[in-house]
Structure formats: C-alpha cells, structure tokens
Amino acid sequence: MTIATIDPDAEPVAARSQDDYFAIAEKNLPGGGLGGYALPDDLRYIIRRGEGSRVQATDGRWFIDYIGGAGANIIGHSHPAVVEAITERTAEGLHFFAILNDAALELSEKLVEHIPCAEKIVFTTTGSEATFFAMRIARAATGREKVLKFEGAYHGTHDYAAISLFPKAAANYPVGSVDTGGMPEAVKGTVLVAPYNDLDTVERIVAEAKDELAAIIVEPVQRIIFPEPGFLAGLREICDRHGIVLIFDEVVTGFRLGLGGGQGRFGVTPDLASFGKIVGGGGPLGCVAGKAELLDRCDPKRKGEPGYAFINGTLHGNPLASVAGLATIGVLEEEGFHDDLFAKSERLKTLLQEVLDRRGVPAICAGRDSFWQILFTPREPRNQIDILAGDSARMRKLDLGLIRRGISILPGTRRFVASVNTEEDFALTAEALDGACKALG
Structure with missing residues (x-):
C-alpha cells in the first residue's frame, strides 16, 4: 500500500x-x-x-x-469491530422510526455513563441538528431568544450557526458577520459574537444582554485553539450568575479528548452538550446530552405546554449508526x-x-x-x-x-x-x- x-x-x-x-x-x-x-x-x-x-x-x-471523516473516524476506516457490528445488524433491519429499538437504547445507556453532564439524552441525526436543538431547548427553558457564540466557531450549517464562521477581521463585538445568503433578518440579531479566550469581552456583552441571553455555546477546543486556563470555568460562572444555559459543542471533542470529552478533559460541566461524529461511529447520529430538567422539555407528553421543545427526526436512533457507535466506544474504552x-x-x-x-x-x-x-x-x-x-x-x-x-x-x-x-x-x-x-x- x-x-x-x-x-x-x-x-x-x-x-x-x-x-x-x-x-x-x-x-x-x-x-x-x-x-x-x-x-x-x-x-x-x-x-x-x-x-x-x-x-x-x-x-x-x-x-x-488525516481528514478522518471530519474527526469521526478516531479508530480509522473499516475497523473490524465496527464492520462486524454493522454487518450483523444489517440483516435485522436497516431503519425504524419513532418506536424504540434496542441498539439505540444500549447506546443511550453508554452515553449517559460517560458524558459528565448527561442525566438524559435526545438523539439527533447530525451535529448541526444537535447544536440547533440545544439552542432550542435553552430558549424554551429560559424564555429568552439570544445566544452568544465565539468568533470562528463552527456549530454546523443552520442559520443560528452561520454567523462569524469565517471572519475576515475582528468583529464589532457583539455584532458578527453573516456567512450565507438566505438568512432572515430576524435571525441575525439573535446571535451575539465574542472572541474566544476573552472573558472580559464576554462579561461586557453579557452585562448588556443578560436578560435576553438564553445560552452561551462554546467548543471546548475551537478548531485548533485550546482554551486558556480558567476560560471555560469562567463561562460556567457567568452562566450560573445570570441564569444562562451553558452549551458545550462537543461534536468534535466528544470522546476524542477522552471518554468524558472536553467536559472531562477540562473539568467543567455544561448544562447541555451537543455530540455527533464519534457517537455514531461515523454514521448519521448525534445527540444532545444534559440536565434532566432541560431534556425533559422534549418529552412528547408536554406538547402544547409553554416551554415545550419539539425534537424529532427520521433517523434519530438509527440502529445501524447506534451499533457503529457502540462498537467504536467499546474500542475507546480499552x-x-x-x-x-x-x-x-x-x-x-x-x-x-x-x-x-x-x-x-x-x-x-x-x-x-x-x-x-x-x-x-x-x-x-x-x-x-x-x-x-x-x-x-x-x-x-x-x-x-x-x-x-x-x-x-x-x-x-x-x-x-x-x-x-x-x-x-x-x-x-x-x-x-x-x-x-x-x-x-
């Protein structure tokens, strides 16, 4: 070769x-x-x-x-454990919808075991969905609309993520740059932007917008940039002080920085965390993990109630991706x-x-x-x-x-x-x- x-x-x-x-x-x-x-x-x-x-x-x-499926293939391509798991499961049904399946339940058990913030989880299909739904849950829980993100952070491709993805220069904080056409004007004003590793600027923005901020979303490692000592803990303290939901985007860092992801690596526990890539073994699967009081807002029995957060998807809990995720995590546990x-x-x-x-x-x-x-x-x-x-x-x-x-x-x-x-x-x-x-x- x-x-x-x-x-x-x-x-x-x-x-x-x-x-x-x-x-x-x-x-x-x-x-x-x-x-x-x-x-x-x-x-x-x-x-x-x-x-x-x-x-x-x-x-x-x-x-x-070294692309590695954008980080999903932490154990490489065609790992025997993953191939065996998928091959066996394929003969038992490729896809179901809405009704529980054993593979998804076993994976949920494993995710709750390892993810520090995970009292419960809801499945998604992609990491983009996971960050989008985490923001929705935070808004439903707080009754506020705005989210603070960090300049250059990649949280997927939905409208709330496509702001200051690819900045050409420093923003006029907290106003970010819009990276796509087709974004409604109403969305642009709901996303505030701060520079990563800069708690002073975060404090200033939050002081002005605290009554409107539902969440701060942050990657524990943003692209190639690691957090400075005290940065993530500082975000935790700011969120606690103002009743803001702290979201970790662990789509890349989850299970790559350790079984506990960025939360375990840096010793800071968010309220919610978004996952993708490794949790589905590279297959179409992600999740939002977090506090039960927040995740319970997705309970379908609460439809019609104030603060209900609707989450649904055709491939949520897909059994093939679930067994691929289980097999991958099994290798990581060695x-x-x-x-x-x-x-x-x-x-x-x-x-x-x-x-x-x-x-x-x-x-x-x-x-x-x-x-x-x-x-x-x-x-x-x-x-x-x-x-x-x-x-x-x-x-x-x-x-x-x-x-x-x-x-x-x-x-x-x-x-x-x-x-x-x-x-x-x-x-x-x-x-x-x-x-x-x-x-x-």
Whole structure:
C-alpha cells in the first residue's frame, strides 16, 4: 500500500475512470463537490475505499488520511469491530422510526455513563441538528431568544450557526458577520459574537444582554485553539450568575479528548452538550446530552405546554449508526487508548516541526492531543484573529503541496490523528512535508 506520489501510475480500482466520475460531479453537484470544500482541479480525487489510516482513490492511488471523516473516524476506516457490528445488524433491519429499538437504547445507556453532564439524552441525526436543538431547548427553558457564540466557531450549517464562521477581521463585538445568503433578518440579531479566550469581552456583552441571553455555546477546543486556563470555568460562572444555559459543542471533542470529552478533559460541566461524529461511529447520529430538567422539555407528553421543545427526526436512533457507535466506544474504552492516541499525535507533531525548522519555514505545527495543523503564526493561537494574522497564502500553498504528495487533508483546516496511524504514516508525512517545504521556496 504505497501513497500517491510513490505510485502515480496505480491501476484504477473502480468501475469507471476518475475523469468519468469528475464529469458526473460537475453535471450533478454544485461546484462539482460535496458541501463547502473544493480542491483545485489538478488535485481532486475520488475516494473508492478506506482502510485503516488510508484512503484509496478510484484511480488506484493511496493517501494517508488525516481528514478522518471530519474527526469521526478516531479508530480509522473499516475497523473490524465496527464492520462486524454493522454487518450483523444489517440483516435485522436497516431503519425504524419513532418506536424504540434496542441498539439505540444500549447506546443511550453508554452515553449517559460517560458524558459528565448527561442525566438524559435526545438523539439527533447530525451535529448541526444537535447544536440547533440545544439552542432550542435553552430558549424554551429560559424564555429568552439570544445566544452568544465565539468568533470562528463552527456549530454546523443552520442559520443560528452561520454567523462569524469565517471572519475576515475582528468583529464589532457583539455584532458578527453573516456567512450565507438566505438568512432572515430576524435571525441575525439573535446571535451575539465574542472572541474566544476573552472573558472580559464576554462579561461586557453579557452585562448588556443578560436578560435576553438564553445560552452561551462554546467548543471546548475551537478548531485548533485550546482554551486558556480558567476560560471555560469562567463561562460556567457567568452562566450560573445570570441564569444562562451553558452549551458545550462537543461534536468534535466528544470522546476524542477522552471518554468524558472536553467536559472531562477540562473539568467543567455544561448544562447541555451537543455530540455527533464519534457517537455514531461515523454514521448519521448525534445527540444532545444534559440536565434532566432541560431534556425533559422534549418529552412528547408536554406538547402544547409553554416551554415545550419539539425534537424529532427520521433517523434519530438509527440502529445501524447506534451499533457503529457502540462498537467504536467499546474500542475507546480499552485501557490506555487515549494515552496512546495522544502520544502518537505528539510524535507526528514533533517530526513535522523538525522538518519546518530544518527547512527554515516560519511556521508551527499547532495543536494538542490528536489535533494538528500547520500555521504560519509565531505561536499557538488564542483566538481566530491570531490565525487570521498568519500568512494564509503560504499556508494554503503548503497544504496543497501535502495533498500533491499523498497526504489527505483539507487546506486551512485542522487534521486528526487516528489510533491506527503508524510510524510509517508519520515518516511518509514528514517526507511529504519536506518536499512541500522545498517547493514552497
């Protein structure tokens, strides 16, 4: 299994040529891609399969994968435990609706066991749904409309999340930038924005809007930015003081920073938390976890009552995603799993920083635990504005150089180490970075 640059003439492994698939994409998909990401035409590839830490394109080339399903594939692609669980369950029914199923119940039991804030949970289909529903529950519970989020934070694609996702400059806090057309004017005024790791600005905004604020939503780790000591605890204290619901967006950090996610890692318990990705083993499943008094507002027996929060979805509690999630969490529960994962990540970061330093490239391999990203900044960023101050053009050129050399990443975004990554992966990644640095000039 050799990576793309070593075997550029690999034999195709799909029924059609890669060019045929590109033609289909151009005809049927806006921009010829999936969602909000697009690679340059000369670097695009079509994935045929994933195995362990690598993905294979339809033209036969292998790439070392650090996209990892946007963080969902913490145990790699096609892990035997997950494949076995899904295969067995497939013969027993792919999907039900509304009626309880055993797999979803067993997963709910496991989630409540591990998530510190989880007295109860409600299932969702995606992480975007999970943040959207968490905000709805907070509004229903408080009778207030506004939510405070942090500049550059990604909470999904719904209207309440699509504000200050991709800022070009510091906001006029608490007014954020709107990142999509089609957003009602009424929505824009309900989302306030503050810089991450800045409690003073949060205090100022809350002092002015406390009677209107339903929730503060925060990622325990925002993109590649880790919280400064006291930041999350400070948010907890502010919310307690003003009767505001504290929401952790753990769609990425949940089960990746440990079985207790960001809550366990940093010792701060929110009122509600949103999950996705790992909880469904990469399948279509997420959840909102939290205090029973908040989650009970979703009880269908309360329909018609003031403060009832309606939550429903066709795929909520899907049995295939549930058994995939159970199998994945079972692997994560093995002794030393996260310690080994974090050690691997540090090994990779060390190798990559050595390459950058040797080549005289003024960049850092940022991140901790199983997150990494190469930034053209002098130090680890404390907020989104620090990242914006870096050399984004050179960062993109370097990222594209890595893709050209067989490393599967998305330019300008964080990357994920999986438990199945090997020393060979890391050596080849360092080799690819060396070539990309040389080409950078």
